[in-house]
Amino acid sequence: MNIEIITTPNEELKESGFGSLKACNNVLESIRNMGHTVILTVCSTKNGLEEVVKRNPDIVLLAVKYLSFVTNFTEFESKILSLHDTFKLPILVEEYLEGKEFTVAVIETTNGELIVSPIEIIPLVSTNGLRILGQQAKKDDTEVLKKIKDDSMKIKLVKLATDAFNGLGVRDYGRIDIKTNKAGECFFMEANLVPGMTQGSSYFPKACEIENELTYDNVIELML
Secondary structure, eight states: OOOEEEEOOSSTTTOOTTOHHHHHHHHHHHHHHOOEEEEEEEEOSSHHHHHHHHHOSSEEEEOOOOOOOOOSSSHHHHHHHHHHHHHHOOOOOOOOOOOOEEEEEEEEEEEEOOOOEEEEEEEEOOOOOOOOOOOOHEEEEEEEEEEEEOHHHHHHHHHHHHHHHTTTTOSEEEEEEEOOOOOOOOOEEESSSSOOOTTTOOOHHHEEEEEEOOOOHHHHHHHH
16 A cells, blocks of 8 residues: 655654654554555645645555643633634633543454553652643653553443544544543543554553554554
């Protein structure tokens, strides 16, 4: 197949969904090892995207996506005003949940079955006493990824992730992020359709490895 990976000129974890440029190159190398023709394109203008259309690849992997956190009302007002001034749109606000954090990798196979891989993510405690998966934590890879041994929790996570995947009409693959409150109730946080793909650290391939013993190359092949 003729495959093209598209990302933006940004080394930080803000715009590139797969992660940094290094992560995009990890994906490229894995695809190339399978024998496909693949290129990585860094787009900064609309013209760049139009050139991709002209090349007419068989598959386009769009590696392009963002999250702000505030701890008091003054910061809240400032951030809302800043975002509204920039985008002129309503701003979605979510309450911080104090329970555990989970992520679930979901891959739909060619026969329509779902490979579901839930894991727990444990970030380090930040300076304000909260466990937040912020930009620096992800960049430094300081969080711990754990296999879930509580069967009842695993069942709840798999059900919620599967319901979210199907209910939102997600196609092929996605990463469903879930958090719990103090009482242990599960809450859907987001469906990440461009999951990080840094080899050896990103949650999507690591979840597949930890829960279902899939290698990085296995995961890329299933995604394709």
